[in-house]
Amino acid sequence: QSALTQPASVSGSPGQSITISCTGTSSDVGNYNLVSWYQQHPGKAPKLIIREGSERPSGVSHRFSGSKSGHTASLTISGLQAEDEADYFCCSYAVTNTYVFGTGTKVTVL
């Protein structure tokens, strides 16, 4: 199972909105609404920020939102803040009874 494709880096100024894409295939993102997104700060464990494509777990900021179109899922961060600077990974169920992660995106707040 190949990793989902994400841009290596995305940047934005405080207050702006940025979007991170996550492209898969019909074996994963395209056929299942089971995409999750994780935020990881350096040296820390990942934190779940979006589940089932667009649902925010309790306690996650409303500035994070998720969507999907075809084989591509997206994470949008609105009102970018310094604390949002981190690595972001998408993840999907895959038809082979596995999870598959994205390649990861480093978000920089300018």
Added chain:
Amino acid sequence: EVELLESGGGLVQPGGSLRLSCAASGFTFSNFAMNWVRQAPGKGLEWVSTISDSGDSTYYADSVKGRFTISRDNSKNTLYLQLNDLRAEDTAVFFCAKEIYSVVYYYAMDVWGQGTTVTVSS
């Protein structure tokens, strides 16, 4: 408070073995499937294995199939990962992670441990 605490990592020679443990607290461990995810130095996350709530069903990434074994002891609220025939490319931080919903799996991982480091080197 829901918590996962990994242990058992260390330095091992190529071809060696290790057993990782993940102690769970703050939730009904026996109701949830569990996962292992690893992260090589400077790299992304890689799913390693999933085990059902009862332990009857297990799933592995192709990269570890036949070398790693996931198991659990629900009486001890502990998840395990037996690592055999270790290779340099297995060097990584290993995280255990809880499934978000009881019984089912592959929806999302809502609680993660802090990780334990495995280094494979001669």
